[in-house]
Amino acid sequence: MFGIRAAITRAAVARTTATRCAPSALISCRLYSDHPEETYEQFTNRYVKFFENVDDTFELKRGLNNCFAYDIVPDVAICEAALRAARRLDDYATGARVFEALKIRIDKESDYHNYLQALKPVKDEL
Numbered sequence: 001m002f003g004i005r006a007a008i009t010r011a012a013v014a015r016t017t018a019t020r021c022a023p024s025a026l027i028s029c030r031l032y033s034d035h036p037e038e039t040y041e042q043f044t045n046r047y048v049k050f051f052e053n054v055d056d057t058f059e060l061k062r063g064l065n066n067c068f069a070y071d072i073v074p075d076v077a078i079c080e081a082a083l084r085a086a087r088r089l090d091d092y093a094t095g096a097r098v099f100e101a102l103k104i105r106i107d108k109e110s111d112y113h114n115y116l117q118a119l120k121p122v123k124d125e126l
Contacts, residue, residue, distance in 0.1 A: 044075045051081035057091050064094070068101050073111075076118045083119070087126045095126065 038046075047067050054060045064082060067074050079098055086095035099116075106112045116123075 040072070040075075043070070043072075044077055047074065047078045048081045051078070051085040054085045054089070057089050057094065060085050060089060060091065060094055064098065064101065068105060073102070073105050076115060079115070079119055080122050083122050083126060 047063065050063050051060070054063065060082070067078060067082075079102065082098050083095050086092070086098070099119075102115055103112055106115065
């Protein structure tokens with residue numbers, strides 16, 4: 001008895017939903033974001049400022065996860081700021097993970113060596 005009542009109720013709901021929502025109304029109403037896109041320089045400046053103001057290791061790791069989640073390789077300035085933040089927080093493991101993430105993210109071995117050469121003064125300092 002409950003099965004028949006449920007089937008009738010589902011059919012009634014489906015009929016009223018079909019009459020209320022026309023397919024063309026669903027297709028024509030799209031919600032797009034209207035904020036401007038961020039340039040590479042703005043992205044770099046945002047993350048450099050973020051890593052300069054990091055207070056704890058959770059924030060540092062969260063910032064690194066967010067930074068490396070984008071479809072680009074972070075700039076040397078971002079990596080330098082992240083390494084300095086790891087040193088300031090006395091977190092050696094996170095500093096090593098910056099280099100691991102770069103190695104995974106960069107396709108060419110020569111580009112990775114260029115990053116290592118650019119970060120060598122910071123690595124030696126820390």
